[in-house]
Amino acid sequence: MRDDEPREAACIVKFADALQRAGISKLVLHAWERRYDVQLSERTATGRRFMTETQVERLRLLKLCTDAGYRIANIISLPDLELLRIAEQHALRLDLCSTLDAAQRLDSAALSADLERRVSELGPLDFVRRVVSPLMDEIGKRWQDGTMSIAAEHLVSAEVRRILSDCLHRFPVAPDATRAVATTPEGELHELGALVITLLSRSHGIDTLYLGPNLPNDQIVNAALRSGARVVFLSCLVSSRRNASGPIVALRGALPPHIALFVGGPGASDMAPLDGVSIFPNIESINAALRDIGTAALPARGLSNETR
Structure with missing residues (x-):
């Protein structure tokens, strides 16, 4: 190893090789570093450029995200996990x-x-x-x-x-499993979100009854009580800012305290915190909560906003 090279030689990548693996030119890299005051590479004591494996991966993700149509100005400061999520979503869309x-x-x-x-x-x-x-x-x-x-x-x-x-029939549940109901609020006709949460919850051992879309609050409460549900899953496609959160607040007030209320879907992405309501704007955010429900008893007063 040369005296001017870093000690952790196994973890470094030559500058030219790093650029080739990331798929960008030296001019582009220099422009990003200069324009946004970021350091995307390293230098030896004598000024020779190199990158770590971590930096190569970050540069690759930045390139993938810009190829997906994202402006570098909007993503240059994002953490690697967020860049990876964007890149994966783009790859899924292409597929x-x-x-x-x-x-x-x-x-x-x-x-x-x-x-x-x-x-x-x-x-x-x-x-x-x-x-x-x-x-x-x-x-x-x-x-x-x-x-x-x-x-x-x-x-x-x-x-x-x-x-x-x-x-749905691929996920049988135990007779003593926690029970839940899934639906959409009155006026919400898009039911795919409720079907998805029914499928996911059953995969976690929760005995979830799918009620279809467009259900008035009194019918949701009645179904939850008659089925012995401990959780109500509500899927919302329409933004809460246009549809207001009043019906959800009313539903929370009508449900007994021991029944938890989960609200998920795109319509929950900009929803303000609501007392006694767990808000999940995407699939990833709800999986951990579903695992907890499937393996342990719920608290006496249901769950809170902390899962947002």
Whole structure:
């Protein structure tokens, strides 16, 4: 090892090799460092540039995120885990090209075959994480910007709903399992989120009864009491700022204290903390809570906002 090289030679990468692995040029790297006052590489005592394996990986993730359409100014300060999440989501969207193409063509046979193949290869849980979640996000964006028709969105939703419903029987639960109910609030017709939470909760050993969408509060309370549920799962697609959180507050007040109320989905992403309500804006955030419910008794007064 040369005197001017770092001692941990096994953990370093030559500058040219690092740039090649990350897929960017020296000019781009210098521009990022100068413009945003960040240090993305190291120097030896004599000024020779090199990178650590960690720095190479970060640079690779930054490149992947910019390729996905993110401005470097908006991501340069993000932690590595967030960059990895963005890169993975982009890769998942790219993998869905055949699915989206079938939807755009309103080819129900091709769409059904594509989704059936994916759930067969991945299994129900990875199908939700790697197909359903990114697929519905992408379709929502395309519908909003006018590049996908309402008919195409409805076709995909119907096919995904059918497959998720078929998957529910794959997770039998014990007779003494914690019971729950899953639905959407009155006026919310999009039920895929409630189906997803039913599937995920059953995979964690929770005996979850799926009630369908668009349920008035009094019916939710009645179903929870009659079924002996300890948890109510509520899926919200519409933003709480437009739909207000009043009905959720009213539901929390109508439910007995020992029944926990979980609210999840895109509509929960900007929801202000609510007393006695656990808010989960995405799938990742709810999995740990589901594991806890499936393996231990709930506290006497349910759960709090701390899981947000």
